[in-house]
Amino acid sequence: MDAAAPLPATPAARVLVAGAGPAGMVAALELARAGIPSTVFEAGPRDGTRDNLVDIAPSTQDELSQMGLDDALAALQPVRMVTTHNAMAGIVHESDRGDALQPDASRGDASIDALLDSIRGQDPRAWGRVAIGTLEDALRGIAERDYPDLVELRFDTTVTAIGQDADTVRATVQGSDGSRQVVEGSYLVSATGGRSPLGVAAVPSGPTMEFVGARLPASRDTRTEVAREVGDGSRLTPRDQLALTIGLHGNGAVGHSMAWVQLDRPAGEVDPDALRQVVAERAAQVGLELPDADAVELVPVTVQLGGVDQAVHGRVLLVGDELQLPYFPNSTGANAGVVTARAAAMAIAAAAQGMQRGEDPSAVLAEHDARTVAGAQRLLELNRTSMDRALGAQAAVA
Numbered sequence: 001m002d003a004a005a006p007l008p009a010t011p012a013a014r015v016l017v018a019g020a021g022p023a024g025m026v027a028a029l030e031l032a033r034a035g036i037p038s039t040v041f042e043a044g045p046r047d048g049t050r051d052n053l054v055d056i057a058p059s060t061q062d063e064l065s066q067m068g069l070d071d072a073l074a075a076l077q078p079v080r081m082v083t084t085h086n087a088m089a090g091i092v093h094e095s096d097r098g099d100a101l102q103p104d105a106s107r108g109d110a111s112i113d114a115l116l117d118s119i120r121g122q123d124p125r126a127w128g129r130v131a132i133g134t135l136e137d138a139l140r141g142i143a144e145r146d147y148p149d150l151v152e153l154r155f156d157t158t159v160t161a162i163g164q165d166a167d168t169v170r171a172t173v174q175g176s177d178g179s180r181q182v183v184e185g186s187y188l189v190s191a192t193g194g195r196s197p198l199g200v201a202a203v204p205s206g207p208t209m210e211f212v213g214a215r216l217p218a219s220r221d222t223r224t225e226v227a228r229e230v231g232d233g234s235r236l237t238p239r240d241q242l243a244l245t246i247g248l249h250g251n252g253a254v255g256h257s258m259a260w261v262q263l264d265r266p267a268g269e270v271d272p273d274a275l276r277q278v279v280a281e282r283a284a285q286v287g288l289e290l291p292d293a294d295a296v297e298l299v300p301v302t303v304q305l306g307g308v309d310q311a312v313h314g315r316v317l318l319v320g321d322e323l324q325l326p327y328f329p330n331s332t333g334a335n336a337g338v339v340t341a342r343a344a345a346m347a348i349a350a351a352a353q354g355m356q357r358g359e360d361p362s363a364v365l366a367e368h369d370a371r372t373v374a375g376a377q378r379l380l381e382l383n384r385t386s387m388d389r390a391l392g393a394q395a396a397v398a
Contacts, residue, residue, distance in 0.1 A: 014039060015348060016171050016185035018159040022132070023320035023337030024191035025139035029067060030345035032143070032150040036352060039183065040151065041173050043158040046140070050133040053248050053258060054334040055079060058125035059114035061101055063338055066108030072138040073103055076128025101128050110343040112375030115335050116382060129248070132334065159197045162188060162316060169315040171197070187315045187348050190322055191341055198316050202325045204306035209387060212267040213299040214279045216257040216288055246286065259283035259290075260301075267300035303327060305387060307380045312369035317344040323376045327383035336379060340372060 015031055017024045020042035028038045056064075056076055064072050078101050102125045107114065117123050143151040156176040163170045169188045174180050195201040248258040261282040267275060275298055280290045290296055307324040311317065320337030327333075347368035351361030 013037065013352065014185045015345075016159075016169065016183060016188040017041065017191060018171070018188065018197055019191035019193060020044075020136065020140060020153060020155070021191060021193055021320075021337070022135055022139060022334050023193075023341040024189065025136065025143060026063075026067070026338050027189045027191060027319065027341040027345045028151045029069065029139065029143060029147065030342045031348065032147040033067065034345070034349035034352075035150070036345075036349060037150045038152070038189075039185070040143075040153050041157045041159050041171070042153070042155045044155065046153075046155045047133075047137060050136070051131045051256065053129055053256075054132050054135070055248075056128040056130060056135075057115055057118035057335045058102070058123045058127065059107070059118045060335045060338050061103035061125075061128060062105065062108040062114070063110065063342055064108075065103035065105040067342070069139065069142055071142050072135060073101065073128075075134050075138045076101060076130050079127040079129050099126075101126055110339055110346055112336065112339055112379055115332070115339055116378060118335075119332065119382060135334070159188075159190075159192070162190075162196075162198045164188075164315050186352070187317065189317050189319060189341065189344050189348075191319045191337065193321045193337075196316070196318055196322045198313055198318075200308065200310075200313065200318065200322070202306040202308050202321075202323065204304040204325055206305055206384065207387075209303040210263040210266050211260050211301045211303065212263055212270075212275050212279060213258055213260045213301065214276075214283065214290065214296045215299065216259060216283070216290060216296075257288055259286065259288045266302065267298065272298060303387070305380060305384055307376055309373060310369065311340075311344075311372040311376070312365050317347070317365075317368070319344050323372065324380050327387065332379060332383065336376070340376070343368065343372060 013036060015028075015036055015038040017028050017038050017040040020028075020040045024040055024042070028040050031038045061073060061076070078099060114123075118127075140153060143153060154173075157173050159171045160174050160180075161172040163172075168184050168186070171183050171185070171188060172180060173183055190196040190198060246258075246260040248260075259279055259282065261279050263270065263275075263278075273294075276290075276294065276296050279296065279298070283290055303325075305325055305327060308318065308322070311319075311323060319341040321333055323336070323340060347364055351364040354364055355361055
């Protein structure tokens with residue numbers, strides 16, 4: 001391709017989507033449901049390779065069901081049992097959510113409030129667990145099978161820059177071979193999972209939390225579970241001080257389990273052997289066993305909350321993790337991505353319909369911007385409350 005060569009006969013109504021993860025694919029599929037064509041650019045390969053686990057809330061299942069994405073729902077494994085231990089009080093609380101998912105297509109409304117209810121435990125239905133690459137494959141397969149004329153998928157292609165005027169957005173894309181091209185569209189949904197090619201990023205603020213994780217073989221044959229151990233450390237020895245340990249139990253369909261331990265310092269400042277010992281001890285507290293602690297792969301993560309005060313920038317709409325930094329202990333990233341991406345696609349469809357009637361689309365986009373920022377702020381505050389509660393305890397000292 002020649003540098004800055006436009007795509008031949010690019011339709012003016014076509015929407016560009018940066019990122020083919022769950023958020024980007026939901027945006028493209030919702031646009032296709034409205035008859036709007038899109039081109040999705042993904043830096044990675046066609047087949048999803050990410051095997052980290054994500055939990056899909058009942059409210060997010062409702063969204064997928066309302067969109068008719070049964071293949072995506074079929075990829076989820078029910079999280080049947082949620083067990084929480086309070087190390088200080090000696091309290092164990094178990095919540096059995098049943099053996100089956102119960103998505104309700106009548107409840108999907110692309111609103112963050114239903115997700116907040118799920119996170120708070122106000123929705124008794126089971127969450128679903130899936131490797132994120134499996135979910136990506138399911139959504140991409142639906143697009144290829146059901147909407148071949150409306151969803152164009154371009155893999156190994158990265159959006160490197162975005163420009164726009166009053167009527168058009170232009171994305172500079174680069175292939176894995178280094179070739180570049182400028183593609184035009186009516187709008188762009190930015191779903192890259194981090195800093196947008198527009199140069200906008202969520203601003204971190206407040207304290208940080210340090211975690212180290214360990215990937216383990218799948219530990220359940222017939223169900224998935226999540227177990228959490230929480231305590232404030234006041235009645236524990238320094239060696240056993242604990243704020244939060246999370247065990248994500250997988251099964252054969254998911255492929256592996258994860259144990260996460262909160263630390264009192266960055267993992268890079270601790271001897272790896274000491275980290276493995278701490279992870280092994282804490283994993284056992286949430287029902288996970290390291291078969292060979294010396295060979296465990298350690299995954300360090302630093303968590304800091306943050307967000308943006310604007311979701312719509314002209315003809316560019318931010319979704320998912322571009323609206324806020326993810327807080328993985330609450331498993332909100334993929335869920336918020338699905339909800340905000342669907343809402344963005346619905347806003348674009350409403351704006352396009354209004355333009356056909358001679359209406360100015362700015363009012364629709366302004367309403368979407370205000371609603372999205374307000375919803376993201378409510379989710380951020382919920383995560384901040386959870387984070388503050390965890391930081392009130394002493395973290396594991398390695």
